[in-house]
Amino acid sequence: xxxxxxxxxxxxxxxxxxxxxAASARPCVTPTEIGCxxxxxxxxxxxxxxxxxxxxGMDGFDGSGRDRFGRDRFGYDRSGYDRWGYDRWGYDRxxFTREGCARNGxxxxxxxxxxxxxxxxxxxxxxxx
Numbered sequence: 155x156x157x158x159x160x161x162x163x164x165x166x167x168x169x170x171x172x173x174x175x176a177a178s179a180r181p182c183v184t185p186t187e188i189g190c191x192x193x194x195x196x197x198x199x200x201x202x203x204x205x206x207x208x209x210x211g212m213d214g215f216d217g218s219g220r221d222r223f224g225r226d227r228f229g230y231d232r233s234g235y236d237r238w239g240y241d242r243w244g245y246d247r248x249x250f251t252r253e254g255c256a257r258n259g260x261x262x263x264x265x266x267x268x269x270x271x272x273x274x275x276x277x278x279x280x281x282x283x
Contacts, residue, residue, distance in 0.1 A: 208222075210222065215227065220232075225237070228242075230242065235247065240252070245257060250262060251270075251273065253265055253266055253269055253270065253273075254266075254270075255269065255270035255273050255274070256270075259274070
């Protein structure tokens with residue numbers, strides 16, 4: 155009798171969100187689906203209330219993944235350069251690294267020749283195997 159009372163009291167005191175799934179939840183077809191939690195997909199609200207007046211979300215990015223300065227989540231602008239002027243591979247707009255190594259081998263006079271040769275001798279994938 156005590157167990158029934160505890161269960162009934164728990165159900166009566168439990169918040170409605172625990173008992174009734176949210177309106178944005180839809181049943182999963184299989185429990186191994188990506189995004190399936192407790193038998194339901196929980197989609198973010200589509201109301202747009204999380205966006206500010208200019209269309210930027212709470213994380214500071216718009217729908218295309220750019221922030222207010224036009225940079226993506228990794229800090230690169232639409233041309234592919236970070237705010238210091240280097241691309242994802244470490245070269246600036248003129249084709250030199252911070253150390254003065256060039257893509258084509260015509261390094262700056264003040265560049266460290268050994269460091270530039272090690273940079274060019276790496277595998278294209280960036281791995282050592």
